[in-house]
Amino acid sequence: MEIGYGNDGENGLKIMKSYKFGVLNFLILSVFFAMSTFAQSGTKGVVTAPTPSVNPTPPSENKTSAKTEQVEEFQFVLSGNLTRFIEELNNFGKLKYRVAKAFNYGGDSNISQRFGAVLRFDPEAAYQYDWMTSPNRRFIESRLNAKSRKGFYVTHILPLTGCAGRDAEGDAIEFPVADAILRLAKGDVFLLEKVLESSERQKEYKVFSGKIGVGKSPTAELQNALNSAPAGFHPFKVLFNKSGLLDFSISILLEKDLRNENIEKIEYKFFKDVNGFEREINANAQSGFQIVAGRRIGLTKLALLAKVPGDAASYILLDADKYQKEFDKKVAPGNIYKGMFLGDTSCDETETIGAKLIFAETAGGAPKYEYKFLKLTEKNLLSNDDTIVDNFKKHLEEGYTVRDIFYANGIIAILEK
Numbered sequence: 001m002e003i004g005y006g007n008d009g010e011n012g013l014k015i016m017k018s019y020k021f022g023v024l025n026f027l028i029l030s031v032f033f034a035m036s037t038f039a040q041s042g043t044k045g046v047v048t049a050p051t052p053s054v055n056p057t058p059p060s061e062n063k064t065s066a067k068t069e070q071v072e073e074f075q076f077v078l079s080g081n082l083t084r085f086i087e088e089l090n091n092f093g094k095l096k097y098r099v100a101k102a103f104n105y106g107g108d109s110n111i112s113q114r115f116g117a118v119l120r121f122d123p124e125a126a127y128q129y130d131w132m133t134s135p136n137r138r139f140i141e142s143r144l145n146a147k148s149r150k151g152f153y154v155t156h157i158l159p160l161t162g163c164a165g166r167d168a169e170g171d172a173i174e175f176p177v178a179d180a181i182l183r184l185a186k187g188d189v190f191l192l193e194k195v196l197e198s199s200e201r202q203k204e205y206k207v208f209s210g211k212i213g214v215g216k217s218p219t220a221e222l223q224n225a226l227n228s229a230p231a232g233f234h235p236f237k238v239l240f241n242k243s244g245l246l247d248f249s250i251s252i253l254l255e256k257d258l259r260n261e262n263i264e265k266i267e268y269k270f271f272k273d274v275n276g277f278e279r280e281i282n283a284n285a286q287s288g289f290q291i292v293a294g295r296r297i298g299l300t301k302l303a304l305l306a307k308v309p310g311d312a313a314s315y316i317l318l319d320a321d322k323y324q325k326e327f328d329k330k331v332a333p334g335n336i337y338k339g340m341f342l343g344d345t346s347c348d349e350t351e352t353i354g355a356k357l358i359f360a361e362t363a364g365g366a367p368k369y370e371y372k373f374l375k376l377t378e379k380n381l382l383s384n385d386d387t388i389v390d391n392f393k394k395h396l397e398e399g400y401t402v403r404d405i406f407y408a409n410g411i412i413a414i415l416e417k
Helices: 022-034 082-094 137-148 177-183 219-227 277-285 320-331 386-397
Strands: 074-079 097-105 114-121 127-133 153-162 185-195 203-211 234-242 248-257 268-273 289-297 300-307 314-319 336-341 356-361 371-375 401-407 411-416
Touching (some): 074 082, 082 097, 097 127, 097 153, 127 137, 137 203, 153 203, 203 234, 234 268, 268 277, 289 336, 320 371, 336 401, 386 411
Antiparallel strands (some): 097 114, 127 185, 234 248, 289 300, 314 356, 336 356
8 A cells, every 4th residue: 555645746645455354454463563562551542631732723612603694603524535525624614614523434545434524614714724644754744844834734633544455356365364464554644724825834843753563662762752852842642654564653743833932841651552551541640640642553552641730530441332331321420521542443444443432530520511422324324314414513503512523333423511
């Protein structure tokens, strides 16, 4: 598989045909990662309020009063093609709709990958969207900063998977499973946003990377880089990249808000684990560290924590596909829903693998929230049911916000009020 450079005058997204290796290959890939032993543990993608946000300039909650009755407050976009997805975002962006939440799910990029977004009307500005991928970790920083000099900033990062070697019918496996795994490529899609017709630079980016594999640990290298990060740069996302036969790497993306003079030094911790992940997180939470970001690749779990003031005394993790039975039990004692642990995607799996919901146990006095779950599509379907989408928009207009969207036999939205 080849992942292209994005919509910036270079080649567009290119993905060769891929293998269909299913769950068996995913398990083998998981074992590959589990073979590497590390001194520390891992976690899941959550951004907490006191830390730098992946949404650098969040929409104002009070801007909708200026809209006319003819303008819908919310829009929902779902596409099976990344280029068309960006085109739809730009069409709405020109009409002053801004992405509030973007998500993706599915397997091989050119077979079953889906991209979606919830947009909210913003009467104060129109917006433009672009994208880029990460075919080579060495160029992520320079390419992001080239985009930022044109006024773009990162709003969401979405996992991308693809395989090389699928035959014309898309069924037969031409090579052994091990070869399919070696040809597996992984990376991320960076969703970029800017105010339409503005070139004001808002962000500057840095990327720290470390190799991962049998006998290779990125933990110490990345931790040392975080300890010596330049003033004003704050990490906010964990990236994963595989661009060669055995070229696996983990990166941490940092941003500096050029409009903010605050250069406060924050202590961060990065760790990786296969087992004992939740225990490691909570041991650090007792020392004041809160979850900033993380993800899961195979059996490997990655965590980025920040020592900042907050309400988390400890964390509870829940498999996303168990939300129907367990979510209410987790929030009933007064726990707070904090966000999602970013899952993995595989060549032929529609599901997002390993996604988890994160809850914070607090010392008391935390506000109470009301939650609803809406199923926006059925399993393996890309089409939108107008009635369901209208009901979704109605809940948002009634004051609910979209906390997260994930895939569990269909697209599920977590609403909070």
